[in-house]
Structures are given as structure tokens and as C-alpha cells.
Amino acid sequence: xxxxxxxxxxxxxxxxxxxxxxxxxxxxxxxxxxxxxxxxxxxxxxxxxxxxxxxxxxxxxxxxxxxxxxxxxxxxxxxxxxxxxxxxxxxxxxxxxxxxxxxxxxxxxxxxxxxxxxxxxxxxxxxxxxxxxxxxxxxxxxxxxxxxxxxxxxxxxxxxxxxxxxxxxxxxxxxxxxxxxxxxxx
Amino acid sequence: xxxxxxxxxxxxxxxxxxxxxxxxxxxxxxxxxxxxxxxxxxxxxxxxxxxxxxxxxxxxxxxxxxxxxxxxxxxxxxxxxxxxxxxxxxxxxxxxxxxxxxxxxxxxxxxxxxxxxxxxxxxxxxxxxx
Numbered sequence: 001x002x003x004x005x006x007x008x009x010x011x012x013x014x015x016x017x018x019x020x021x022x023x024x025x026x027x028x029x030x031x032x033x034x035x036x037x038x039x040x041x042x043x044x045x046x047x048x049x050x051x052x053x054x055x056x057x058x059x060x061x062x063x064x065x066x067x068x069x070x071x072x073x074x075x076x077x078x079x080x081x082x083x084x085x086x087x088x089x090x091x092x093x094x095x096x097x098x099x100x101x102x103x104x105x106x107x108x109x110x111x112x113x114x115x116x117x118x119x120x121x122x123x124x125x126x127x128x129x130x131x132x133x134x135x136x137x138x139x140x141x142x143x144x145x146x147x148x149x150x151x152x153x154x155x156x157x158x159x160x161x162x163x164x165x166x167x168x169x170x171x172x173x174x175x176x177x178x179x180x181x182x183x184x185x186x
Numbered sequence: 187x188x189x190x191x192x193x194x195x196x197x198x199x200x201x202x203x204x205x206x207x208x209x210x211x212x213x214x215x216x217x218x219x220x221x222x223x224x225x226x227x228x229x230x231x232x233x234x235x236x237x238x239x240x241x242x243x244x245x246x247x248x249x250x251x252x253x254x255x256x257x258x259x260x261x262x263x264x265x266x267x268x269x270x271x272x273x274x275x276x277x278x279x280x281x282x283x284x285x286x287x288x289x290x291x292x293x294x295x296x297x298x299x300x301x302x303x304x305x306x307x308x309x310x311x312x313x314x315x316x
């Protein structure tokens with residue numbers, strides 16, 4: 001395995017989105033916005049999951065805190081925070097019990113320690129094809145435009161119940177790639 | 187080849203192709219399919235679960251195995267990531283650890299296709315996650 005750690009921002013997105021599904025969300029939105037005037041890359045993930053109390057919010061950046069019972073550490077949020085801060089950005093989390101959560105990470109685009117965005121295309125494809133039961137609302141934008149796609153939109157336009165199968169997946173992949181390339185995100 | 191930029195383009199290409207290809211989009215109940223769950227929490231992702239997941243999806247399709255590959259959270263075996271849970275129709279689920287490409291390939295060829303057990307099974311007093 002040549003990919004032995006969280007090397008890309010896209011992997012953080014997958015990871016944080018998994019927190020949303022673990023929190024029982026059935027609607028999750030992800031936006032990636034490259035804002036050249038301010039020189040920042042903004043990632044925002046919002047969900048309608050069970051949310052967190054103030055007490056949980058205070059502990060969420062502690063790697064030795066986790067709400068799950070399968071293990072005793074929770075590295076996802078601390079790692080994305082570290083990588084955001086390393087690049088001169090920051091991480092903000094807003095949540096209320098019962099009202100979902102919103103995680104916003106910013107990265108300084110030109111900072112030498114900023115991680116590459118990575119395989120955002122693969123990340124989106126995975127989110128929409130491998131998580132039946134979750135409505136994804138995904139968007140990315142740069143100075144060159146906006147591209148957004150949602151699972152409900154895919155199902156409606158293509159008249160399918162589940163998003164999968166070789167053919168559909170490869171067509172979706174091409175569509176996502178073509179649009180992302182046009183935005184020139186890095 | 188036309189550039190697919192929108193869902194409308196995608197639909198058009200799919201509809202043109204559809205007649206010539208067999209589709210298995212509809213119908214088949216999940217119990218009759220091979221189910222693969224790839225653990226993709228922080229531990230899994232950091233160990234390369236995304237690559238494992240992409241490989242599994244692609245390889246199963248290419249080799250003509252009817253399977254559903256989904257993404258799940260941490261199964262609690264962070265030391266053995268990437269881990270996957272494989273359920274063959276009518277069989278108990280098995281969790282395999284250290285599933286890189288080579289291991290995934292072996293699991294498909296030996297266990298999924300022939301029901302032959304391979305190294306790397308995590309023996310557990312087993313509780314599945316939802």
C-alpha cells in the first residue's frame with residue numbers, strides 16, 4: 001500500500017463525511033471552494049445527523065476522545081485541524097444536539113505545507129456510489145465556475161433507484177472528471 | 187468521444203449504449219449478492235482503504251461477480267486496516283484484515299469465487315455494525 005497516511009485533502013473529506021454518516025445523517029452536503037482573491041481553499045461539510053452537545057464539541061479536537069465504542073481514539077478531526085492549521089488555515093465546527101453538524105476547514109492555497117487537494121473526483125464517486133441511503137449534495141467551485149451534483153438529481157435524471165453498476169459508474173466518473181478539470185482545482 | 191458535462195449528456199450516452207449491453211441495475215435482492223463492506227473511518231482511510239475500495243469495486247465488476255460494495259465506519263480493528271467484511275449469499279460474514287490490492291485480489295479469486303478461506307481473517311466474537 002503506497003498511501004500510508006492522510007496525505008490529501010480529499011481523504012480528509014471522505015473521513016469527515018464518514019463522521020456524518022456515523023452520526024445517523026441521511027443528508028450530507030460537501031462543498032469545496034477555491035477562493036483565489038483571498039488565497040484560501042474552503043471545505044465545508046454539513047449534515048443532519050444527531051449533532052453534538054457543547055461538551056462533546058469541546059472535546060472533539062482531542063485525539064483521545066471519541067464517541068464510538070469500538071476504539072478509544074478519534075483522530076479524524078484532530079488530523080484535519082492539524083493539516084489546516086499547518087497551512088495557515090483553520091477548522092471550525094458548529095453543532096447542536098439534534099441539529100446536525102457543520103465542519104469548515106480552510107487551507108491557505110499558496111502555503112508550502114498545504115496538502116494537495118488529491119483525488120476529489122474519486123472521493124465524490126465513492127460517496128455517491130458506495131453509500132446507499134445517504135443523500136449527497138456535492139459542489140466545488142473556483143474562479144472558473146461551479147460544479148455541483150447530488151444523488152437525488154442523479155437518480156431523478158437517470159431514472160435509477162440505486163447509483164451503481166459498471167457502466168453508470170464509469171460514465172459518472174467521466175462527467176465528474178470533465179467538470180472538475182474545467183475548474184482547475186489543485 | 188463526446189465530453190460528458192451534465193447528467194443530460196450522461197443519460198444520452200447511456201441510453202444509446204443501453205441496447206447493446208446487459209444491465210443488472212434492477213431487481214436482485216441483496217441477500218443473493220456478495221456483499222462487501224469496506225471500513226472507511228480515519229484508520230481505514232489512512233491505511234489506504236480508498237484504494238482497496240476502488241480496486242474491489244472495479245475487479246468484482248470486471249470479473250463478473252454480482253456484488254454490492256459499500257463504505258462503512260470503523261469496525262474496531264484499526265491495527266489491521268484496511269479491513270473488509272465479506273458476506274457470501276447464505277454464509278456468515280467474515281472480516282479480513284490487511285487488505286491491500288494483492289490481498290483483495292486473493293480474496294476475490296479464492297474466497298468470493300470458490301469459498302476457499304485465505305489468511306488474514308480476523309477471528310472474532312463477532313458483532314456486525316449497521
